[in-house]
Amino acid sequence: MGYIKEPAGIDFVVDPTPLTTEDRKKISEIIAYYKETGRKMPLPKSPLAGKAGTTRHSRKSGTSRATSARKRLTA
Numbered sequence: 001m002g003y004i005k006e007p008a009g010i011d012f013v014v015d016p017t018p019l020t021t022e023d024r025k026k027i028s029e030i031i032a033y034y035k036e037t038g039r040k041m042p043l044p045k046s047p048l049a050g051k052a053g054t055t056r057h058s059r060k061s062g063t064s065r066a067t068s069a070r071k072r073l074t075a
């Protein structure tokens with residue numbers, strides 16, 4: 001992560017997001033589970049899971065940058 005220079009006359013302030021009591025309990029449960037088992041706790045699927053635009057990788061499987069670069073050079 002790089003250093004972000006503040007523009008003149010603008011102050012960047014980062015405040016922590018307040019957690020609800022329910023959030024704190026859930027986080028404590030996850031940490032306790034990890035300490036007991038050494039594994040990540042299985043979480044319920046997000047309602048956004050599987051929708052377009054939410055996946056991490058957008059490139060087609062099996063393609064690579066090297067292959068694409070070679071195609072451009074030979075074309």
